Amino acid sequence: MSQEKFDLEEALKKLNDNPTVQKRNGTIKKKNPVKIEPDYRYEACNDSFPCANCGKMILPEGAGTHHRNHCPHCLSSIHVDIEPGDRKSDCKGIMEAISIWVKDKGEWAIIHRCKKCGKINTNRIAADDNPLLLMSMAVRPLASPPFPLHLLESFIKK
16 A cells, blocks of 8 residues: 555656646646757758748748748848758848859859848758849849949950
């Protein structure tokens, strides 16, 4: 009998210490379990969410990848990662698309700069990105060169 009482007391102690169980007015109810966040370094992101910059809804479909990391409408992102996909950054600033980088095999990537902390990241373009915005960023340096355009003529004539 004393062994049964000990086991019952031990079981009640475990229930009281268990973070997923709540005891109220003598009844035991299961608490909401702790939500485990997916690790986007290894798992696809299938969430839809509004863009923090332009407010348009961002859908996972159409990106051509399982790792949506910027808005296809305004090309902005959010500073959520320290390493790609880890979601460990506390900054949460808006990452502004500032330029285009052409990678080794001709693939384009967007260069983002955080408006809050200044961190710079790159993200591959997605299949549904706004092509007009991509092109306007790509030609921006040509539209305002760091020298007078008439100097080009003297180099061409040489």
